[in-house]
Amino acid sequence: MPVNLTAPDPASLLPVAGVRLGIASAGIKTPGRRDLTLIELAPGSHVAGVFTQNRFCAAPVMLCKQHLGQMNQRGDTIRALVINTGNANAGTGEEGLRRAQQTCEAVAQRMGCATEGVLPFSTGVILEPLPIDKILPALPAAQADLASDHWSDAAHAIMTTDIVAKGASRQAQVGGKTITVTGIAKGSGMIHPNMATMLGFVATDAAIAAPLMPQLVKDVADVSFNCVTVDGDTSTNDSFILIASGQAGNAEIADAASADYATLKSALSEVAIELAQAMARDGEGATKFITVAVDGGRDHAECKQIAYAIARSPLVKTAFFASDPNLGRILAAIGYAGVSDLDVTTLQVYLGEVLVAEKGGRAASYTEAQGAAVMKEADITVRVVLNRGDVSATVWTCDFSYDYVKINAEYRT
Structure with missing residues (x-):
């Protein structure tokens, strides 16, 4: 059983302005299970990520890196994330990339954005083809379910061998405005930097300049997800994504040496550390x-x-x-x-x-x-x-x- 860990009260996971989440059942591994999550981001949101260092990285990881690079290069923004559990789409070669791309195309069509504006994430069994025949038909239900207060539902939907859903929120004052940070994660086994078998998604409504995001997500990961190990195995699918919707109304943070940047980084780190520690507390078979x-x-x-x-x-x-x-x-x-x-x-x-x-x-x-x-x-x-x-x-x-x-x-x- 998890060590001194319980699932967060859904009401404690605070909505983040500019972020909506929808969950549906694709039945990827278990019939009837809600295993597909769609996250919609407001226009102008900034996104950065860090990913597994495993050379056998999964198709969605490769596509995420590619899409982030393309969107950053042309000054455009990520508009959606799609997450499935039950299948890792890892060790699947060119066909795995094609199926991940098809998923992004289908989401983009529904969300009215460029295909490169969609980031895919998968977790589950390795060496099995991604069942897009189950995922694509479930996308309309996930889109219809989009709401700002579905963080708890999403935390449950992304679980694999986890026993307890993992989520956390914080609020802080930045530039005279209240900013919110909420995050969810999954991970229980195959946990070891860099990074660990984990997916982590942390969002804030703070406004921060896009050039500061890559260093910010790395710094937050280094004090949290890169400080946890369950079994010494680094996964093929690890991804930690940081989202800043810019909807809080604060003056955009443009200086990494400013007090506002330090306050935001502290709030993000607190949430990420809580999620990372929850992974060790919920480590497979853990008693200590x-x-x-x-x-x-x-x-x-x-x-x-x-x-x-x-x-x-x-x-x-x-x-x-x-x-x-x-x-x-x-x-x-x-x-x-x-x-x-x-x-x-x-x-x-x-x-x-x-x-x-x-x-x-x-x-x-x-x-x-x-x-x-x-x-x-x-x-x-x-x-x-x-x-x-x-x-x-x-x-x-x-x-x-x-x-x-x-x-x-x-x-x-």
Whole structure:
């Protein structure tokens, strides 16, 4: 079961002016399931995205990148997103691209925009052809369902092995106006940067200059979705999309050094971090949510390197599932992380608030009972203090349970 995670109250997911969502049932994998989402954007909305680094990226990812580039080049804007679950349209070659393009063409015709103004997204089983014979007939129902308050419905519609729908909202004051940020995401397994098996869509009604969007979406991803790992597998379909509709009435943010930019970035980051943490809490078969914090590093890269070595170690993760304070596994992960000049005699390791290792070995004050007490908790923090600088990094993960194996063994059945 998800670790201290419940689905958001639909009323808590605030409408974003200039964004409407519609959901329909295409029956892609499960008959009758609402598995198709259409998102309509107001004219003039700005959109940017970051995508999987997997070289076997899916057809919709390739098409998204292409459409974003084309629209940016001619100064035009994205008008719609179409999202299906149940089929990833990955490992499908030229036919997969053709079917994704057909979907975009059909949406564009209905929405009255250019085909390049539509971004496609898919999630589900790999190596299976996209069933456009099911998707295209469901588009009219999705369009008829468009409404500004359907964020919760969309959060449920994009789920695959997720148990809990993921969504969050924030509001802030920018330029004397109240701006809203709302986002949804899906992801439970095959989660690891860059990025993780996840789809994330975060929208704001703030007005921000288009040239600032690519850096903004990257910065937000780097503190959120690129800080979570469930199983160390980077998916073929990962996409994080940032939308700014410009409908809030604030003066357009044009300076990345301004206070308004910082306020907007903070609100966007809060929503994205909540969604990213929800993925680890809802990791396939998860029973523990684990924060791995590395402090006192020389640079961000080495801190993240060590944090990920701990967070993605199957031996560490199975020890957490067993509530076994097998600290040697954590020390081993730190040692093989690849920081070649790391002096292990100068660092400390904490389990919760308990100092468990220092001076290259077990802390003199540490007892097995202390470690066992921490390991029984559902939310656990591992903190490594390197004592070689003032840089920190944090990643989030979960344990490995029997259910993780069961879920993935039965994924296609």
